[in-house]
Amino acid sequence: MTTSLPKKIWIYFLLIVTSFLVFFPVMYAFLISFMTGPELLQGKFLPQSFSLDNYIKVFDRLPLLNYLLNSFIVSVSVMLGQLAVCSLAAYAFVFIQFKGRDFIFFLFISTMMIPWEATMIPNKFTIQKLDWLNTYQGLTLPFFALAFGTFLLRQHFKTIPKELHEASQIAGLSKFAFFRRVILPVSKTSLVTLGAYGFLTTWNMYLWPLLITTNKSVRTVQIGLKQLQSLETGTEWGVVMAGVIVVIIPTLLLLFLGQKQLQKGLTQGALK
Amino acid sequence: MTLLEKPGIWKRTANGRTALLYLLPSILLFSVFVFYPMFRTIYLSFFLTDQNGDAAIWVGFENYSYLLESTAFINSMKATGLFVLYTVPIGIILALFFALLANEKLRGIGFFRTVYSSTMGISVAASSVIWLFMFNPSMGMFNRLLSLLNLPQIQWLLDPQWALLSVSISTIWMNIGFSFLILLGGLQNIDEHLYESSRIDGAGYFYRLRRITLPMLSPTLFFIITISLINAFQSFGQIDILTQGGPSASTNLIVYSIYREAFINYQFGTASAQAVTLFIIILIVTILQFKLGERRVHYQ
Amino acid sequence: MSKSYDKQVDVISNINVTIEPGEFFVLVGPSGCGKSTMLRMIAGLETITSGTLKIGDQVANHLSPNKRDLSMVFQNYALYPHLTVQQNITFGLDVKKVKKAAQRERAAEVAKMLGLTDYLKRKPRELSGGQRQRVALARAIVSESPICLMDEPLSNLDAKLRAHMRTEIRRIQRKLGITMIYVTHDQVEAMTMGDRIMILHEGKIQQVGKPIDIYNNPANPFVATFIGSPPMNLAYSDVDKKASAIVIGDILRLPVPPEEVISIPEYQLIAGIRPEHLRPALKDTPEKDKLYVVVTNVEVLGNETVFSFKLGTNEWMAKWSGQWHIDIGDSIPILIDYGAFCLFEARTGDLIKKPTDLGNSVFGKEVLV
Numbered sequence: 006m007t008t009s010l011p012k013k014i015w016i017y018f019l020l021i022v023t024s025f026l027v028f029f030p031v032m033y034a035f036l037i038s039f040m041t042g043p044e045l046l047q048g049k050f051l052p053q054s055f056s057l058d059n060y061i062k063v064f065d066r067l068p069l070l071n072y073l074l075n076s077f078i079v080s081v082s083v084m085l086g087q088l089a090v091c092s093l094a095a096y097a098f099v100f101i102q103f104k105g106r107d108f109i110f111f112l113f114i115s116t117m118m119i120p121w122e123a124t125m126i127p128n129k130f131t132i133q134k135l136d137w138l139n140t141y142q143g144l145t146l147p148f149f150a151l152a153f154g155t156f157l158l159r160q161h162f163k164t165i166p167k168e169l170h171e172a173s174q175i176a177g178l179s180k181f182a183f184f185r186r187v188i189l190p191v192s193k194t195s196l197v198t199l200g201a202y203g204f205l206t207t208w209n210m211y212l213w214p215l216l217i218t219t220n221k222s223v224r225t226v227q228i229g230l231k232q233l234q235s236l237e238t239g240t241e242w243g244v245v246m247a248g249v250i251v252v253i254i255p256t257l258l259l260l261f262l263g264q265k266q267l268q269k270g271l272t273q274g275a276l277k
Numbered sequence: 278m279t280l281l282e283k284p285g286i287w288k289r290t291a292n293g294r295t296a297l298l299y300l301l302p303s304i305l306l307f308s309v310f311v312f313y314p315m316f317r318t319i320y321l322s323f324f325l326t327d328q329n330g331d332a333a334i335w336v337g338f339e340n341y342s343y344l345l346e347s348t349a350f351i352n353s354m355k356a357t358g359l360f361v362l363y364t365v366p367i368g369i370i371l372a373l374f375f376a377l378l379a380n381e382k383l384r385g386i387g388f389f390r391t392v393y394s395s396t397m398g399i400s401v402a403a404s405s406v407i408w409l410f411m412f413n414p415s416m417g418m419f420n421r422l423l424s425l426l427n428l429p430q431i432q433w434l435l436d437p438q439w440a441l442l443s444v445s446i447s448t449i450w451m452n453i454g455f456s457f458l459i460l461l462g463g464l465q466n467i468d469e470h471l472y473e474s475s476r477i478d479g480a481g482y483f484y485r486l487r488r489i490t491l492p493m494l495s496p497t498l499f500f501i502i503t504i505s506l507i508n509a510f511q512s513f514g515q516i517d518i519l520t521q522g523g524p525s526a527s528t529n530l531i532v533y534s535i536y537r538e539a540f541i542n543y544q545f546g547t548a549s550a551q552a553v554t555l556f557i558i559i560l561i562v563t564i565l566q567f568k569l570g571e572r573r574v575h576y577q
Numbered sequence: 578m579s580k581s582y583d584k585q586v587d588v589i590s591n592i593n594v595t596i597e598p599g600e601f602f603v604l605v606g607p608s609g610c611g612k613s614t615m616l617r618m619i620a621g622l623e624t625i626t627s628g629t630l631k632i633g634d635q636v637a638n639h640l641s642p643n644k645r646d647l648s649m650v651f652q653n654y655a656l657y658p659h660l661t662v663q664q665n666i667t668f669g670l671d672v673k674k675v676k677k678a679a680q681r682e683r684a685a686e687v688a689k690m691l692g693l694t695d696y697l698k699r700k701p702r703e704l705s706g707g708q709r710q711r712v713a714l715a716r717a718i719v720s721e722s723p724i725c726l727m728d729e730p731l732s733n734l735d736a737k738l739r740a741h742m743r744t745e746i747r748r749i750q751r752k753l754g755i756t757m758i759y760v761t762h763d764q765v766e767a768m769t770m771g772d773r774i775m776i777l778h779e780g781k782i783q784q785v786g787k788p789i790d791i792y793n794n795p796a797n798p799f800v801a802t803f804i805g806s807p808p809m810n811l812a813y814s815d816v817d818k819k820a821s822a823i824v825i826g827d828i829l830r831l832p833v834p835p836e837e838v839i840s841i842p843e844y845q846l847i848a849g850i851r852p853e854h855l856r857p858a859l860k861d862t863p864e865k866d867k868l869y870v871v872v873t874n875v876e877v878l879g880n881e882t883v884f885s886f887k888l889g890t891n892e893w894m895a896k897w898s899g900q901w902h903i904d905i906g907d908s909i910p911i912l913i914d915y916g917a918f919c920l921f922e923a924r925t926g927d928l929i930k931k932p933t934d935l936g937n938s939v940f941g942k943e944v945l946v
Contacts, residue, residue, distance in 0.1 A: 016378060030411065113303070121511070129330075147306070150310070227401075
């Protein structure tokens, strides 16, 4: 399709203005993260120098490295857990014929209607009774099973020709070997999508770590941000913003790398 | 027909048993962390509880009738309703507008797509901290902008009249990335030939938008509306960081209210009753969406 | 080795057939006739409701697919997209824990036979349709199973490639002496490839036999129209015993030799004749043997000419070899010979009269027409 030149200019204009507005808060935070207290008070827009003082300070002020590591461990565990649990379930739904499949499938759907926040009170006590407060398993295990993830993978598994299944039956492959040696490698793209989604949402999780962590041992960066923000007074905003930038870099990078994949995968999972 | 014994029950249920094995992790986790706590929440909502969250005194529907009479809860419901009304329609319209722009085939469009979707990669906590500073009465950029324009200063997060609006603005921004990504995906799934044939018929941009794009996009729109509604009802992080429910409870959204009731006031009974209310609201939203959606949405 | 088959369900019923070792056996029929289902039951991918399936002397009804010692080629080839050609070919061997060195050796050998040697490192998506087909074939051959099942393996190829692969598959099957069970909806494939073919329709066997026998002596009107292109011309007919004649389509009256007319029953019949047996009337043909027909459509194919005409309510076709200058609307004299007709009983569809032998033979250096 060809677009006329005036129309092109008009679209570029809109694109530039709106994307600037959308990205503004991030750029703003980035600039602030280099500013000293006095600069902030003067209301400057650009920092005088790009010194890393604030970044050094924020690692001093908080066990930020520790938090980053915690967040990373928690996010990777949830990601791997979700991939394993969801792909197993999706495989059963697509490739095994059994009685009650529709009923169990309905049960899975129904979990999407129960908001996590409505069940958080008993969940917190469950974790407490298991003595899992301030542990990685307490932070991660409840999120391993994910109806959305199961659907996403189920949609993809359904597009795998059933002849592949039959061909491996003739070759003598067991069900689990077929799952591991054929289904998983063939579905790499959806697994990557779900993995990125799982990592992103877990990294950004807020309420659950707030309930489950009471000390810094397994506390995640998001809670660290809240701490940072409430500890700092008046003029130390540069340090706070440095913390913010450090926390958002991993997920932004992930998003930039996987934007296309994520968009494709999520739309597919959502609509079929 | 000599050697043909009927396979026994053990053999016939083989598939069922294998399937169960594959589903077991999911079923187990869903039972422990979704179904059990849901029933437990409903159960607790009929009790007064002790400090450990165990049921102490049966009170029937008293927790609910207490909520219905409590001005705090009614305010919280009102605030939640307003918040949803502020954030969902504007958020989706903006995301749709960006998605339409970013769906044009132009040089460097990938860059713009990445920028629009970027807010999805920024956590609620991080976004809230950024916006907290932007709303800062003395140093934040909003008030600096106002003073540049010689307009009166606004106490964005401290003025009960503005607080909910301010939180809504920041929330719209946080959610735009995800909605954009989904809508762009939906737009790209539309068959190019439809546009080509309509061009041959001489249809203009807005005609195509109204007659092809929006109808073909309706399943995606339907999906993103549902998700956005549910997300809006579940907002918590931005409240906790920006306003803590204040000023004068004007931003005490339902999830924040549950959180405070349960983990600050230790009133697990009434908190559970609120949680059940949240569950029912979301259930109704989803069912309504499906009922309406079935009739109006154009599926391929 | 033998297979007996009985199944009493809607899809397939009363199938009873024995396939000889080393035979190229083709299952042919229109789509939905149950031929694929039957193949999949042999493979063990679908359960057999009743009846027995024997492979060799062993009852195989409840054997899992891999214990039946057979290989299968699928319509969409079912190549593993994440594996290279080499890995695809050796996949089954790997599952059976064949040694790596032996795997490579066998793969190389099969690849050479099929001209795939240069492509062993590629992924299936980098191959053309024909090459993918070869990989699927290679995968079946490399297993060295005595039985190979093929489910419409050529239907995704273009016409030229299809003709080429037909001969190639046939060649390999002869060379290796495998028993081949081949499913297709294409009667040309069935005719050209099969040692024997089985025609299925609505889950029932219509006819089993050598291709040429089926072409010449179709067991019923369905087979008559399914095999051969253009199909056999059919029309309802009645016998007039007093006049020793047969009335075809209420219009055409043909004399029947008196010794034959006795054996024709008196209920309604369907008469059928192959288009190539409707021959042009020659100059010295007596006028009473000529039938003038009005041409409704003509296709000149270079080496042959096919035209249609109306016989009563039926549209018939004639096929003459060579190029003929015929226009729509022309009235053409044709010669119809009673001997070339098949007769079927209208109610049951049974064949009651075969056409006389019309094949040509070569004796020594003389051609006999």
